[in-house]
Amino acid sequence: MKKRVISFILTFLFMGILWITLSGKFEPLLLFLGLVSVIIVTLMSGNLLFSNPSNDYTITFFRFLGYLPWIIIQIIKANIHVLKIVFSPNMMEKIDPHIIVFTTRLKKDFSIVTMANSITLTPGTITVTANPDGKFRVHAIDRPCAEDLPGEMEERVAKVFGE
């Protein structure tokens, strides 16, 4: 019961901030309309967004903020790599698409989703399937892109989610 109340309050605050950002006006009528719609949405889907709130979430959130700069640098480096492939005149010799399969030790749903999205955002690799057991099938565009997987990314994701 207590958890439901906390998740209701978190959803309410999140939706309220979103409403104020999207509206940007502070007239009483608009604020009242926003309050009514936020309450309706919270009652309908209050336990959807933060299904199991606990103190771990805040720690995980700050660890995730520490993970962001590394992944952004990786994304930019890999983007430049793909850009070079696309602009090179002999593109057909450079690309070598193939599918690789590997197993990670990640078990939580959230960490597997983060890992899959990180792989897809890093250019040169696309997640084809990801099982709950931590088994990934990845389509890579050439050999150097695939060599880095799973490697460092897995360790960092595991550290963020405490596995």
Add this chain to the structure above:
Amino acid sequence: MHILINSIVIGLLFIGLIFFTGGTLGILRMPDFYTRLHPAGKLDTMGLMSFVFAFCIYNLEHLTWDSLIVSLKMLLIVFFVSLSSPTATHAIVDAGIRAGLKPWTKKNKEG
């Protein structure tokens, strides 16, 4: 100050243009649909992000409450796109795998 902001904005805009050009060229040149997804899904996202950051900085030059809200909305666009683009890419790959399309490899072409 004005010149500094303008040069940063113009630099980001040109980086975005290079990424968009690369994405379009990649869609046109790549041999099959799995390889086409690589430039389409991600070079486009990268270009969009750098464009939107450029617009954010340009918009914040005259700092008022309205321009702050508009810039926040632009950052919201970046957030949604960076969340939804991998999902859309994955949905398309999944559809291709389930429909039974074979990925293009070098051996297929040579042999």
Add this chain to the structure above:
Amino acid sequence: MIDLFTYIGIYICFLMIFSLYRGIAGPTVLDRLIGVNAIGSKTVVFLLLIGFIYKRIDMFVDIALAYGLLNFIAVLAAARYFHKKRGLYEESKF
């Protein structure tokens, strides 16, 4: 600066036309989907550019946000729909 925005808008229009080639001539349905998705992500930038050119960015940013989300949902729905269609790659024989 507004002139620069106009030229960039024209250039993005050209890029959209080239992407449209993949949307029309792509051998399979999924290729067309990729082309349409690429046009959609360029349209978000294009809407923001229009907003700056006509000095109504406060209005056009909402349109761009909604368009980005709609584009995502359209691609997702189309990809889900073509899951069930077997023999997708035989379409070029018609």
